[in-house]
Amino acid sequence: MFVAFILFCSCAEKPKEKTQVSDSQIKESLEKANRYLANDEEEDINNYIARHQLNMEATGTGMRYQILQSGDGPLIRPGQTVTLEYAMNNIMGDIVYSSEKDGVMSFVVGCGDVVSGLDEAMRYLHQGDVAKIIVPSHLGYGLLGDQKEIPARSTLIYTVKIIKVVD
Secondary structure (H helix, E strand, C coil): CHHHHHHHHHHCCCCCCCCCCCHHHHHHHHHHHHHHHHHHHHHHHHHHHHHCCCCCEECCCCCEEEEEECCCCCECCCCCEEEEEEEEEECCCCEEEEHHHHCCEEEECCCCCCCHHHHHHHCCCECCCEEEEEECHHHCCCCCCCCCCCCCCCCEEEEEEEEEEEC
16 A cells, blocks of 8 residues: 555656746737737628628728718718617627617717717718718727627627717
8 A cells, every 4th residue: 555655656747837927928918819809800891891792981990881872961070969770780690789679879979978980980971871880899899798789899780870960
């Protein structure tokens, strides 16, 4: 029995030394993972655009929009209250929220009342416009989602009709 115990102890693997990971290594790993996820989302968006044969304008932030029907009002400005009919889909095409189910949406442009991608899109639209807007996750609900219907890292596709703009 004693011999077995000695053999067991001598054959047991020695604990490995803990390696120190520096803050810069952690930062580098996180940046690499973030770039990978961003490139993956970008590819998904480009595939969506190609699959639906859209002709979208891209902004420097990554938001994309296409005016499907032009309205007759002036360009929307920050500080104005916008009322719109909308359908919000995920990139797979499932409706997440809509004015048909939840009522029209109203918000003041530039005040942070809605996700930044939708707010940004308003600055390219006029009263009466019907537009399709693609909001990448970093301009939408980000890493957390909305804790209800929108999962983490979701690309959002809005179809909107600007029905009213007031100062």
